[in-house]
Amino acid sequence: MSHGGHLLLLIALLPFVGALLPGLMIRAGRTVCAFSTAVPTALALIMLLILAPAVLRGEVIQAEIEWLPQLGLSASFFLDGLGLLFAGMILGVGLLITLYARFYLSAEDPMGQFYTYLLLFQGAMLGIVLSDNILLLLIFWELTSLSSFLLIGYWKHLPEGRQGARMALAVTGAGGLAMIGGMLILGNIVGSYNLTDILQAGDQIRASEWYMPALILILLGAFTKSAQFPFHFWLPHAMAAPTPVSAYLHSATMVKAGVFLMARMWPVLAGTDAWFYIVTTTGLVTMVLGALIALFKDDLKALLAFSTVSHLGLLTMLLGFGTQAAAVAAVFHIINHLTFKAALFMTAGIIDHETHTRDIKRLGGLRHLMPITFLIGTVAALSMAGIPLFNGFLSKEMMLEEASHTYWAGSEWAVPVLATLGALLSVAYSFRFAVHVFLGPVRDDYPHKPHDPPFGMWAAPALLAVLVVIIGVAPFLAEGVVTAAANAVTGADLHPHLKIWHGVTPALWMSGIAVLGGAVLLILHRPLDRAWIAAPRPEAKAIFDRLVSASVALSRGITEWSHNGAISRYLAIFTVTAVALGWIAHSGGGLSAPTRGLLPVPPVIAVGWIMLIVATFLVVARHRQRFQALTVLGIIGLSISAGFAYLSAPDLALTQISVETVTIMLLLLALHFLPKTTPAESPLGLRLRDGAIALVAGGGVGALAYAFMLRDIETISDYHIANSYEGGGGTNVVNVILVDFRGYDTYGEIIVLGIAGFLIYALMHALLDGPAARRLKNTDYAQDRSRDRHPLMMVVVTRVLMPIAIVVGLYIFLRGHNEPGGGFVAGLVIAIALLMQYMASGFAWTQERKRIEYHTMIGLGVVIAGLTGAGAWLAGMPFLTSAYTYVHLPPIEEFELATAMLFDLGVFLTVLGAVMLMLYSLSRIARFAGETVNVDPMDYDPGEQRIAEAEAER
Amino acid sequence: MMHWIILPVVLPALLAPLIGFVMRHDIVLARTASVVGTALLLAIALGLTGLAADGTTHVYRLGDWPAPFGIVLVLDRLSALMVLLTSSLALIVLIHAIATGWDARGRHFHALFQFQLMGICGAFLTGDIFNLFVFFEILLIASYGLMIHSGGRERIRAGLQYVVMNLAGSTLFLFALGTLYASTGTLNIADLAVRIPQIPVEEASLVRVAAILLMIVFAVKAALFPVQFWLPATYANAPAPVAALFAIMTKVGAYAILRVHTTAFGPGMPGTEGMAGTWLFAAAIATIAVGALGVLGARRLMPLIAFSVVGSMGTLLMAVAAFSPTATSAALYYMVHSTFAAACLFLVADLVVTRRNGDTLNPAPATVQNGLFAALFFAAAIGMAGMPPLSGFLGKLLVLDALRAPGMIGWAWSAILVGSLLTIVGFARAGSALFWKSTAIAGPGAETAPAALAAPPPVPAPVPATVAEVAPTMAAIAALAVLSVFAGPVSAYLDDTSAQLFDRGGYITAVLGPGEED
Amino acid sequence: MEIIVASTIGVLTAGGVYLLLRLRTFPVILGLALLSYAVNVFLFASGGLAIDQSPILARYGEASYTDPLPQALVLTAIVISFGMTAVLVMVGLGAYLEADSDRIDIDPEDEDENAGKDAQA
Amino acid sequence: MIELALLFAAGCYGVALLMDLWRIAAGPDAADRILALDTMVINVIALLVLYGVWRGTAIYFEAAMLIAMVGFVSTVAYCRFLLRGDIIE
């Protein structure tokens, strides 16, 4: 990287670094704050001036930092004539605006924010004009949209500001997104996103079949940013921004970004018919239309805004011509427009600031009250009108000259006439600005008594006005910059001569007509204005607003219609999707031949099948009778459990039946609080639809199962059978898989249970703290109850059964490794045993007797299982590696000790804890609902009296 | 034997029950343990990422059983990346939850949070498809708990729908796994990658069904159209830090599609090749549309953010659908980005909404620190909408750049670009209503307050956000910035990650040993 | 036998799906219960059916065993779906108690109405 | 001979199951359904044991034992639900 390269990087970086300053410095005062903004800008400008001579000599300064090479995105910058011109404008005007804003903004405005945004914008804008990578350019392009959004909306309390900001963001954002597409296509054609590479590849690009899409997308970006018809409407609304912003962004810099881009891409995109017709026509229409509207705007800033639209159209048109001379004119006019338009905006701001109005109809006669302002404003306005000796005249002449020999669709008149019309209108509104504001009698009804502002406020526009005159008188002074920029645009080696007098050319005639016509129009302004107001014309903002609110309404409609909270519909869609895609996937492949025949069906199994089918049918048909459906559900669980037993899966049979029971308990506990019936509310159509979906889903799943049951396949489980005893120390292969081969799954599974316990407990508390608690208390759940809560017989039988059930649970636990059983089923059996006790004597009585901490049990279970797994680390083995040994202690026969048992203990504890915590939570809710708590194990113990007597005797 | 790989699962799994039963009455202790645990997890994740960075695929054989007979954990660049992403997000979210006091508004927050991390990390690390199901269930059930944390009518009702939807999803998962086992005889992903290529298309019917059903299952988690309907209500009603954590949950779905449908059903499998991509691509376009329309049409802030999450998943899955190394790399970048972006938005929203009395996008009196919140929201929205300078823009460019195949480009680009526009407009409207219009309204008690605003019960005077409350959001934004600045090195890593993912032979050799690859 | 099992799976699935699509929480819970039966049998069947070949080694003299792996998977699935069902029941109950309605769909207008009621209460 | 007896007994229990099923479907009272379900459970236990005898294996014993236990518990639960509403008070 050259020495210049480092400077270039610094220039690009300085505004962003500087953006941190104003926010920090605001506490030191407004002047310091403004100064801290000016410093980085000035530094950058100085660096730019250091680089300028080399650029003017025709050198290109480059700098590159790698960023995202996979994409072809690098932080690479280059400075050529065009870049120099724009960078100079951005920094120079930036400096003036900083100064101006210091005086323009009031003490209430958050100035630190303002300057931060301003510097961010400046950096983004500099980035655009210095980027040597079109992706990088895109980044800065979008950044200008964002910072402009912030600046337009700066006065957030103003609705116009907010709306203007959103509109600008929407329009330029849309253009920016289109441009992303265009730029990516360009990069695709060329094979590089480097601008230097792309600029070399004009022929390749124009010859590509992707040229048109790229052109249209890129122009969309440029047109929206530069407010070209029909995207021009956002710009006037952006005028809600503070005037320094309008002057900077919306006249001098940001809106020129589109023009810049067209100029930048001129060597690769221009020169085709498509380019000519799209760009020239758009520019021409925009120029005339903008000028026409400007003439009838009473708001000073609106007038200037539409004039800007018009001048941007002029520039666009020139670039559209595609000739080198037109390009020179465009470059020159960019400079001239900048000088007079920025000055005019600042003038307008001064007037607004001093008189508290921008309405032309309320102004006039300011010449006497604000002489300095009058001078500045008039010089700039005359330049805008294209009066000789002011710089606007020069570039306008060049434009008219180019227009005069441009054919449009075979017509030699269309372009010259319209261009002249544009110029004429331009003269008219420029004169109006000068005449209606400054001339005429002094009025006594200004909202605020005006006088010239302090020097700091008029210094900046005055400087610009001086430039207007200097360039206007001595245009050769600007020749160097214009040449360098024009050469950069065209890629040719041009040596244009800028002079005041070209002789009597068609352009001079056209210019003369324009000035005279403009003067006439101004005289006729009053009647024309009335006609204009009366004439129906589409209001772009209204159309835009309608478009946006229609889009919002449509989006809202679609969203709320589709996401309407109807989970039953979501599920229907889900099911249909699964079935349909499953069917399509199935159809795309074939099935191998069946490898096995059908197993016979003994009659008893057929009976089981009938039970199951009938029960399923009953559950569905009677699901509205909730309790009945639950009863019938029991049949299904029973049949499936028996089926598992028949089909060589005893462990499954045990698990299924015990889980089933506990589940039904939970459902019963919940049903106590729920409505006991489901109302018949689905319309027939819905039921038919759901029935159809259900049948298709059931049919599909059944067919799938049938298909794979007929096909044997070599599975990995031969290994498990072969290694279960030797490697896992157990003969129940299923159990060894669960606690050893796939113990990790089981570890996960008990954690699911543990979480379920915690979750239910947490939810119970959340409910009892909320409105649910009130509902519980206010509902009487005790109607129509039988009077015996804890019947004697049940209590007595439980006293015997519970210990037996516990022994059974322990038995199932201890033998699981070798026979059907294991920690999970054991946990459930013990839970069922405890449940028996709870049902017999009530939760509170039972719980009081044995304060088992179920949280602890869950935690302990999960931790034991985890630590058992981690214990293997001590032996240098992976998590969950098991070990077992056979112990022989005479006279007891040999027995096995395995770490898998310890793991299974974890399973056991978690299951037991989780189930009991769930029951506990539900029971808490019941007690909250007003259930009473008994102190005796049974309702009435007739023997209690006698026992008490006997105790007393002893 | 390298035990580090299992730690992201075992550490939270041991910590959670301890928090759940030892510390459940001591919030300070629980918070400390949770933060320390999560920070440790982050450190471990960094270590694992370093370990995987050299391109070695590390395999951890649980119970010392050889694959495919036992379960293995597989640490490669992708799984390391996902664990790292999870743990860093978790730390941010956790600090936010503690600073804002969300964790104390219900029971067992920290236990459930740790379990949630365990489930997510487990899902990322496993090399076994049934074990993937198990960890899906762990992360889901923990997420149910977090979703309904602290209760409330809307939340529980939305939570119920969330549970039901996911139970349906889990059921389909099992149907898919049954079909897969019946047609391949194995559960190990590497083993699947060995066996499936041997199935000719004439006999692939069953395995094709399994593949597509699995895709739907993952699509439910990833909120892909037409199974995305559950997401907006869930995220919008979840406690904000939980919604922020859920940013990673959708990524679990995307990850699973990447892992399973690349390694087991992806390119080079005669029976299943290209099948998922076709559907995924079309669905992703619709998903982007759903997200964008939702953002533009939202009446409330939380649903708006939720829909933007849907939209971002569309973009991500569109890149996934290409099933090419380049597009996958872009997808991964976008995945990392959108995780932080979504989380960040939810966190900002939480700070704002708790001071605003509801999240409707109507102007309300400006709260304290309006400027700060506006700035944070602006940054987060820029991130999510994919505007520069944050990483969303680069992510979008990467995705666009990767989707240049002739059949794709038109649809993909239009969807992404138009979707971006609608999203930008939607966010601009929301931000304007929340922060700009609000400044035009006098504070509570002022006579000028419109009657409509006076109707809801008055909120307690808003308390300024503490540094601890804002710091997590800032951290998320910083993550987006870092991701943007270091896009080059990050992308290089992701290119390697993606290349490793598509190197099926390497994966098979690492898991099953040499000589097993097809 | 295969037809028996396949039709069982099909009928359970159909019943489950139908109930899953109902509008109240309780039938949906029933539907999910049916679906979980269906999926358990489905998963079990993925190893192929066998009679009197329980995978308990050598104890009962068989030489061949049925595929034990799907059984282990089903056991895991049963346990998980038990936990899930418990949570679902509890959340469903919570939703009913909070909203005083066991409709599972959330109608936005209905929400507003109820919110008003709550505020008055 | 045992084979025939087994067949006869299994047939009896099969028919019994169908009759239980009919009673469950027909009701009319909830008590009838619970009773029929309870009977069904016991019939299934009998069938399991018969199957064990037929196959000469004791492997179904635990299943039968467990079914007996849970059958009892769920019957009590169903009844308590109807009697008291809350099965665990």
Added chain:
Amino acid sequence: MSMFSEILISFALVVSGIFGFVGSYGLVKLKNTLQRLHAPTKATTLGVGGVLIASMIFFYAETGHISVHELLITLFLFLTAPITANFIAKTYMAQNLRKTDLPESGGDYGWSIYDNAPEEREISEGTPRA
């Protein structure tokens, strides 16, 4: 296996089958819920007892070991059957019969379904209902 044990086993099986059938047949045939309660309560229980005895003899004859765990199931069923019947009867009575449909208990207190137990002692956790 000896002829004797075969006969014994077969006899037990046939008898148990008959009782099993009768239990359920009664369930279908009888017209009144309380009458129906009688059939399965004992016939079915006895039936299953028969099967279990047959199983015991069978395994003894097969292996020479005395298999006793069938007794456990029998024990369990005999312990639980009365409770089941009692609960089902009460369920039916509570839902279908009024106090007056039944004979008097003859003591100070009526039947426990309708009458509270003496000296009801309760503590209440929730707020008592109005």
Added chain:
Amino acid sequence: MLTRLIPHPLLSLTLVLVWLGLVNTFTLGNLILGTAFGLVIPMLTAAYWPNRPRIARPLKIAEYMVIVLWDIVVANVQVAMIILFRREPNIRSHWIPIPLELTSAEAITVLAGTITMTPGTVSATLSADGRCILVHCLHTDDPDAVRDEIKTRYERRLLEIFP
């Protein structure tokens, strides 16, 4: 002391037997384990069985059991006949209240169970004070005879067992 260690000796014995029944093979190890369970479990669950019933004449228990078993078998046949062959309208059911002299909860339970298990009768409910049991009789022409038989054949014996 001993009552605290072995609160329910009969229960402990039962549990040992149950354990041996479950494992279904008698070995020393199983006996030791079973004994351990028989001791530990009643201790752990003692709180749930607060008032240990006094059983006076263990031998009577055996006698009672034999009588009941026999009754069950014989009477089952009778009921089977009724169900199978008696036409439905001819079945005459009765409610029979039976006043109790038994006071021990355990004894009442055993009696109620016996009534239910012996065919023809089902104990439907107790009175709220446990002093009377309501029996439903499937078919009888003489309810008083049924009541008397229950009282003499079963309750009298139970009174001896549970004094």
